[in-house]
Amino acid sequence: MRGRVLKALAILTLVLLVSIAIGLAVGSQRITPAQLFADSFSRALFFRLRLPRVLLGLVIGASLAISGGTLQALFRNPLADPFTLGVSGGGALGASIAIALGWSAQLAGVPLVFVAAFAGAMLAVSVVRLIARTGAVVMPGALLLSGVAVNLIAAAAVLTVEYLTDPSSALRILRWLTGSLDVVGLTPIRNMLLVLVPAWIGLLALSRQLNLLAIDEDTAATLGVNVRRCETIAHALCALIVGVTVSAGGAIGFVGLIVPHTVRMLFGEDLRIVLPGSLLLGAAFLILADALARTVLPSGELPVGAITGLLGGPAFLWLLRRRQQYSAL
């Protein structure tokens, strides 16, 4: 088992390194290592724009994928993901309110937009959890439907905020909502990592208990898992991760769905592989999707959310079609 994990993580680390190299090389202008030394314009482009963008892709991709894997285990539902459950929507609503109030506002040193997005995501996950759970059972159909409803409500509320706020904030919200990795400089990424790294570690530390929960709730309880506590902590960590991610990159869909399932298909069901594997592969996936978004059009670029949506939507439908394999649906 330990050997299997190490092998999986070694392979995925390699994939991530290759993706980073590709992400750093391609774009509106190709940058080679030689140019980096020779040309000060290329250097500025690389360090001010290209590198931060690749790093943001890494951070957001890793975050969305690990939360997807966790939510699937928590709800014992292969179709769960920050996007399908409305957690991203809730986060987006919280972030929009914060942006309308002023982008740079802070609360005790933490950017207000993080706090608001976390609150929105936490509210969404609590609502979905409350509605989908009847007694001891989480109803898979109700789970996804309540996710849809939460998304719709959040989208309507975001629209309302856009209408009520001044035009420049509204434009900012609109641009950010489409989901893109536009970023200048490394400071915003450092701020995110201060919150995200501890949350990632928290989820990884829970991965064995989450694995037992993914099998069955009663089983987990009789094997020594404190089910309520584990669920509450994992929900809060997911809401935190998704909130912070959404506030930086907008609602980028389906990464949390495609990536954990790919890791499952390659390396098996054990969450102790799926979660760290998703962290690595999610990072690689979003870096590559963004590289594609930057280069696919002859001029200009697509928002990365469009790429992940176009890839992820069909993947979702394919999983739905394959549901005979999953008895809980």
Place this chain on the structure above:
Amino acid sequence: MMLLSAQNLDYAYAAGPLAVRRVSLTAPPGTMTTVIGANGSGKSTLIRLLAGLLKPQAGTILLDGTRLADWQPRLRARHVAYVPQSTATAFPFTVMELVLSGRTPHTSRFRFENQHDQQQAQHALEMTGAAHLAQRPFISLSGGERQMVILARALAQEPRLLLLDEPSSSLDLNHRAALLRTLLNLRRTKQLSVIMITHDLQFTAAFDQVIALRCGEVTATGTPDDVLRDQVLRDVYGDPHIHAQRIGDQTLVWTDL
């Protein structure tokens, strides 16, 4: 010293009547107890209380003299294993992965299962006759195969007390007998105690103690000879046409059509 003892347990589901009412029972080490009763008589609720999955609204449950609720869940899991009526998983875990999960209480939190755990899991699968299924996805198995696998997971847990909720309901006759032989064998070699719900009255004569529930209350308790009588069973199942007859080591129970 009792391994497990329960005193005057009451339990009601939200806005319902009492599903279990003033139930007391004891399980000394190395004893086999069976719980019988009609559908809806509170058997599963009782066993879920004993497994710590439900908390009694009145009464106490002691494991090794300590209140069950005061045990650390992980330590308790080294002593008590539970086999539910049926298990369905949302993800295609393999049989081996599932049985290995039974080793969780014995492996430290940030370690993976080692060679010894693998062997215990393999051994448990062999005991239940499910070793050939090891690499199959659990959700592709039949109901009876699933029951054997879930039993194997409980055995891999190396418990001192095994709580079984109708473990043989989907098993064929041959596998039912094999299940009982495995349990009797573990009682002899490992002092295993068993509390098992069953509708399968044929094998109850092999148990040390029979507890009969009706509407959540214990109506009869004692040795199989005490409980498996026409009058007692007619009362338990509310059927005036039930007959019980002892033939050698077996008890034949039937009802007129």
